[in-house]
Amino acid sequence: MSTSALAIEGLHKSFGKLEVLRGIDLELAEHEVVCLIGASGSGKSTLLRCINLLEPIDAGRIVLHGDDITAARVNVDRVRSGIGIVFQAFNLFPHMSVLENVTLGPRKALRLGKAEATGRATELLGRFGLADKRDEYPDRLSGGQQQRVAIVRALAMRPWLLLLDEVTSALDPELVAEVLEVVRELATEGMTMLIATHEMSFARDVAHRVCFLDAGVILEQGAPDQIFEAPREPRTQQFLQRIVDAGRL
Amino acid sequence: MAIAVASTLVFFGALAFLVTRSPGWDRFKAYFFDWSLYRESFPEIAEAFLINVKIFLIAEAVVLVTALGLAVLRSLPGPVFVPVRALAIVYTDLFRGVPTILVILMLGVGMPALQLEGVPDSEIFWATVSLVLVYTAYVSEVYRAGIESVHPSQDAAARSLGLSRFQSLRHVVLPQAVRRVIPPLLNDFIGLQKDTALVSVLGVVEVLNQAGINEAADFNGTHYLVAATLFVAITIPLARFTDWLIARDRRRRQAGGVPT
Numbered sequence: 001m002s003t004s005a006l007a008i009e010g011l012h013k014s015f016g017k018l019e020v021l022r023g024i025d026l027e028l029a030e031h032e033v034v035c036l037i038g039a040s041g042s043g044k045s046t047l048l049r050c051i052n053l054l055e056p057i058d059a060g061r062i063v064l065h066g067d068d069i070t071a072a073r074v075n076v077d078r079v080r081s082g083i084g085i086v087f088q089a090f091n092l093f094p095h096m097s098v099l100e101n102v103t104l105g106p107r108k109a110l111r112l113g114k115a116e117a118t119g120r121a122t123e124l125l126g127r128f129g130l131a132d133k134r135d136e137y138p139d140r141l142s143g144g145q146q147q148r149v150a151i152v153r154a155l156a157m158r159p160w161l162l163l164l165d166e167v168t169s170a171l172d173p174e175l176v177a178e179v180l181e182v183v184r185e186l187a188t189e190g191m192t193m194l195i196a197t198h199e200m201s202f203a204r205d206v207a208h209r210v211c212f213l214d215a216g217v218i219l220e221q222g223a224p225d226q227i228f229e230a231p232r233e234p235r236t237q238q239f240l241q242r243i244v245d246a247g248r249l
Numbered sequence: 250m251a252i253a254v255a256s257t258l259v260f261f262g263a264l265a266f267l268v269t270r271s272p273g274w275d276r277f278k279a280y281f282f283d284w285s286l287y288r289e290s291f292p293e294i295a296e297a298f299l300i301n302v303k304i305f306l307i308a309e310a311v312v313l314v315t316a317l318g319l320a321v322l323r324s325l326p327g328p329v330f331v332p333v334r335a336l337a338i339v340y341t342d343l344f345r346g347v348p349t350i351l352v353i354l355m356l357g358v359g360m361p362a363l364q365l366e367g368v369p370d371s372e373i374f375w376a377t378v379s380l381v382l383v384y385t386a387y388v389s390e391v392y393r394a395g396i397e398s399v400h401p402s403q404d405a406a407a408r409s410l411g412l413s414r415f416q417s418l419r420h421v422v423l424p425q426a427v428r429r430v431i432p433p434l435l436n437d438f439i440g441l442q443k444d445t446a447l448v449s450v451l452g453v454v455e456v457l458n459q460a461g462i463n464e465a466a467d468f469n470g471t472h473y474l475v476a477a478t479l480f481v482a483i484t485i486p487l488a489r490f491t492d493w494l495i496a497r498d499r500r501r502r503q504a505g506g507v508p509t
């Protein structure tokens with residue numbers, strides 16, 4: 001068996017007394033798209049932040065393409081430059097134009113020349129319908145456009161793995177589709193992705209596998225049809241029932 | 250607009266009436282407002298003022314950099330940097346606590362008195378150093394407030410792209426922080442410009458001492474009026490520039506509210 005794209009073993013993470021992740025085991029194969037569902041506060045964001053080494057972990061290992069990235073002495077900057085993350089709140093740099101947002105990482109972290117970084121950015125912006133926005137400032141874009149720029153910013157690093165943290169939760173309903181469309185396209189192209197989401201129909205549509213995170217552990221995982229049609233765990237059933245009641249499935 | 254003009258006229262008219270009717274007005278007027286003396290004294294005092302200008306221009310340029318360095322040291326995270334942060338805090342407390350005039354006296358008198366090889370013995374040099382030391386403490390607090398006002402998610406976004414801590418500070422956090430603190434920073438610089446008058450305690454014939462010398466010669470306070478005019482003349486442009494920056498910043502934020 002070839003090495004998996006990402007392997008998480010026995011991951012524990014606490015904030016003070018609050019134990020948020022209580023032993024996470026999760027593997028992603030190359031080109032696999034995994035959706036992470038679970039109630040608000042169940043630890044989805046924390047898990048993604050741990051994978052990107054934005055949060056120090058308390059126990060366990062995270063292995064990326066065979067390399068233990070949680071070992072002592074790893075170059076965290078280099079690891080991060082190979083993992084893209086897109087946040088719920090976009091977190092674009094407001095003092096930079098769209099083009100500068102997208103080229104910052106390639107230029108400073110990957111040390112690409114200006115021409116090469118600009119070429120890469122222009123190509124990606126064009127592909128995602130943002131060509132005419134490259135000189136705009138983030139504040140002047142719609143939420144959907146901002147989030148697409150944030151995705152492009154992550155992609156410009158050519159990451160091994162893309163982490164998406166509820167990328168549509170801060171958007172007006174009519175803007176959700178344009179962002180999901182981008183993610184769908186990336187899935188088709190074979191991008192390895194771990195996606196925390198509340199968009200159940202999207203998860204069902206795009207994911208190869210769905211994981212239900214509850215009280216700091218992955219309580220249940222399986223093919224989308226199995227999780228959504230025939231969840232085994234009572235907690236999963238309750239969670240999905242609440243989603244259905246809220247009219248979101 | 251018409252109301253504003255009318256009320257302004259009435260207010261200042263009443264004030265002028267009251268002041269000029271006061272019993273000591275004639276003596277006061279002769280002491281401070283001798284216009285021919287004003288014109289006569291102006292070139293000499295303006296030339297002395299160039300010393301003040303030189304001091305604050307150099308001090309401001311240096312403070313801009315040293316204060317930023319101090320602010321960055323103080324915002325270094327984690328237990329490793331505890332001693333660095335502690336030193337920065339001690340420095341800030343010390344130089345904000347001691348009256349500026351005392352720092353100028355101690356360094357301006359003390360350092361030349363040492364007569365050490367290689368240590369400059371110019372009072373102006375040490376006065377400038379004193380102002381730099383004091384205003385570095387003030388301005389670093391301004392910078393620090395700016396750094397802390399940048400949301401941590403900005404740093405997280407930069408670090409997630411693989412930028413180092415320093416690169417994130419340099420390209421993402423500081424540019425936003427500095428933009429936000431330009432008005433209070435210029436405010437401190439106006440204070441610094443006025444504080445160059447404190448250098449007079451060292452006997453340097455800068456603007457205040459020159460005005461004092463002239464006053465002592467003919468017992469006329471118009472020379473002080475000249476000095477005051479010069480300070481106001483350099484402060485007003487900076488103050489209006491600050492107002493303009495604040496207004497521009499507000500316009501910009503209103504124009505581009507984050508659409509969520």
Ligand SMILES: Nc1ncnc2c1ncn2[C@@H]1O[C@H](COP(=O)(O)OP(=O)(O)O)[C@@H](O)[C@H]1O
Pocket residue numbers: 015018020038039040041042043044045046047
């Ligand atoms: N930096 C932090 N400090 C303290 N508690 C935190 C921090 N980040 C998250 N938490 C807590 O961890 C729990 C999980 O949060 P999060 O990972 O954001 O959940 P989710 O993304 O699934 O909504 C919540 O109870 C939250 O309050």
Ligand SMILES: [Mg+2]
Pocket residue numbers: 044045046165166
């Ligand atoms: Mg979350």
